[in-house]
Amino acid sequence: MSTRRTSPRPAFLVIPGTIALAFLIIPLLALLWQAPWGDIASIISSPLALDALRLSLATSLTATAFAAVVGVPLAWLLARDVFPATRLVRAIVIVPLLLPPVVSGVMLLSAFGRRGFVGQYLYSAFDIQLPFTTAGVVLAEAFVAMPFLIITLEGAFRTLDRRYEDAAITLGASSWTVFRRVTIPLIAPSLLAGAVLCWARALGEFGATITFAGNLPGVTQTMPLAVYSALESDRDAAIALSVLLLAVCVGVLVALRGYYLKGSSA
Amino acid sequence: MTITFDASVTRGPFTLRIATEFEPGTVVAVLGPNGSGKSTLLRAIAGLQPVSAGSIGIDSVIVDDGSQVFMPPQARAIGLVPQDYALFPHLSVRDNVAFGPRSRGAGRRAASDLADATLVRLGISDLSNRKPSEISGGQAQRVALARALATNPSILLLDEPLAALDVETRDAVRAELDIHLTSFAGCAIFVTHDPLDALLLADRVLVLEEGRIVQDGTPVDLAHQPATTYVAALMGVTLLRGSAEGGLMSVDGGGELHIADATTVGRVQCVVRPESVTLHRHQPEGSARNTWPGIVRSLQPSHDRVRVLIDSEPSVVAVVTPAAIAELGLVTGTPVWLSMKAVDLAVYPSPAH
Numbered sequence: 001m002s003t004r005r006t007s008p009r010p011a012f013l014v015i016p017g018t019i020a021l022a023f024l025i026i027p028l029l030a031l032l033w034q035a036p037w038g039d040i041a042s043i044i045s046s047p048l049a050l051d052a053l054r055l056s057l058a059t060s061l062t063a064t065a066f067a068a069v070v071g072v073p074l075a076w077l078l079a080r081d082v083f084p085a086t087r088l089v090r091a092i093v094i095v096p097l098l099l100p101p102v103v104s105g106v107m108l109l110s111a112f113g114r115r116g117f118v119g120q121y122l123y124s125a126f127d128i129q130l131p132f133t134t135a136g137v138v139l140a141e142a143f144v145a146m147p148f149l150i151i152t153l154e155g156a157f158r159t160l161d162r163r164y165e166d167a168a169i170t171l172g173a174s175s176w177t178v179f180r181r182v183t184i185p186l187i188a189p190s191l192l193a194g195a196v197l198c199w200a201r202a203l204g205e206f207g208a209t210i211t212f213a214g215n216l217p218g219v220t221q222t223m224p225l226a227v228y229s230a231l232e233s234d235r236d237a238a239i240a241l242s243v244l245l246l247a248v249c250v251g252v253l254v255a256l257r258g259y260y261l262k263g264s265s266a
Numbered sequence: 267m268t269i270t271f272d273a274s275v276t277r278g279p280f281t282l283r284i285a286t287e288f289e290p291g292t293v294v295a296v297l298g299p300n301g302s303g304k305s306t307l308l309r310a311i312a313g314l315q316p317v318s319a320g321s322i323g324i325d326s327v328i329v330d331d332g333s334q335v336f337m338p339p340q341a342r343a344i345g346l347v348p349q350d351y352a353l354f355p356h357l358s359v360r361d362n363v364a365f366g367p368r369s370r371g372a373g374r375r376a377a378s379d380l381a382d383a384t385l386v387r388l389g390i391s392d393l394s395n396r397k398p399s400e401i402s403g404g405q406a407q408r409v410a411l412a413r414a415l416a417t418n419p420s421i422l423l424l425d426e427p428l429a430a431l432d433v434e435t436r437d438a439v440r441a442e443l444d445i446h447l448t449s450f451a452g453c454a455i456f457v458t459h460d461p462l463d464a465l466l467l468a469d470r471v472l473v474l475e476e477g478r479i480v481q482d483g484t485p486v487d488l489a490h491q492p493a494t495t496y497v498a499a500l501m502g503v504t505l506l507r508g509s510a511e512g513g514l515m516s517v518d519g520g521g522e523l524h525i526a527d528a529t530t531v532g533r534v535q536c537v538v539r540p541e542s543v544t545l546h547r548h549q550p551e552g553s554a555r556n557t558w559p560g561i562v563r564s565l566q567p568s569h570d571r572v573r574v575l576i577d578s579e580p581s582v583v584a585v586v587t588p589a590a591i592a593e594l595g596l597v598t599g600t601p602v603w604l605s606m607k608a609v610d611l612a613v614y615p616s617p618a619h
Contacts (some may be wrong), residue, residue: 170339173341174340
């Protein structure tokens, strides 16, 4: 039987490549292997887990909505080079992406903590306290996750053909109408991708959240924090919650397969 | 709605600097090579590109003076057909056409009715529920025109309206566009790099090169008295420059030609139509006043003729049949004799720049 030779497969690429793949797959399989399948339903439906799941969904969705409302405009401004130093602004946007999340948490504390740069005035003037509150969780998640949305959308705005907007302008559309009826619909796929990426990052947020918002069950204890806490007391629960988070991620990947699983051959 | 354009527009290293007027009821073609400033001119009139200096007036109203005054595009009664049409891909054909009326304040229902009426007028009402991805290039051109006309503009701007079409549909769409442009009461200005579009559609052709107007005339003017070698090449003729005196024209770069009018004196240009040049293997004897030797530089087949570029003084292009190529045994490097009647030379004074 003859096989069609699609590409050469030299061993010096195949062997390390296989090791990389195994390195990524083994923990995945191990988690599923060790999962307490018999008790998983009861663990996941326990009040602690449900609280954490509810809190995680609520905060991550709120953070994503916030990121979209303020991040999309920033992405547009970046793409249109309205800043005197676009590269510097972009670097500032990317910093939280590269920063250890715990550092992001410390930065948020110094900004919005009770004695923080902005936080002291929020506290004294409006009695608003962000650390160790659910709002603080949203803030931590948005801070860490928003760059994903901004960077994705900046690319989309940049590659958008300006002639559509030009046509709309000459047809009499105000800049708001152009943005709403032409620009946003044209970049909708990227908006969805950026929002999902942002949301997934917010859902998984751990370091900044625990640093800035603490680990209070029902208030600031999101799923990743619950997994971490459970690991010290109830290993099975930690694994079960991890399986749940993994399922959510796989679900997102499947939903967006058209966007992320497209190879260069597609 | 007369447009008075007397302005310069700077985009990076490029500057467009022209002064002209556009009259209603006249279809103007702006013809020029890539980078000549054609699109910049359209964008400046539309208000998509502010001028750097000078002013643009629509009727007696200054809409852009490069500093204080700038009327935004939304307020200018402009209909734009962008290059490649730029139909909104997420909207149906009807909603594309309704976009303008809706943006200008019409209700959803009224805008939709107006769109339908416009689509009927252009004979494409059967497309109204389709998406732009579901229609052909020729249909997209009509939809883009309908979208631009639906706001009832007094100025219609078209950027390369036929460039996106293949050869087969081009002729049909051009003929139809001709009808719409001719019946358009306001100023119609279209940009093209195709001389055929300019000659067939326009009442007046504005030729731009490097941001300047090099010729402004009717299609007939362009064909008979091209101002520059670029225009001559577009018209398929050879342009020679030189000085005339006593019925002789001494051509810049070498060579002399007999011309019919002995009274012409001074700097002149002359058009040599390739059909009027006759080729011979030996020095001809006959009534043709002009005969001179040359060497075949290259042969370019086009349709059922062959264009023969000849190095000589002056260098010209001749058009002959493939049969003549065979009979004369012409290949690159063949020495030939050229002959041409003096009356076949169209001589006219050099346009002042």
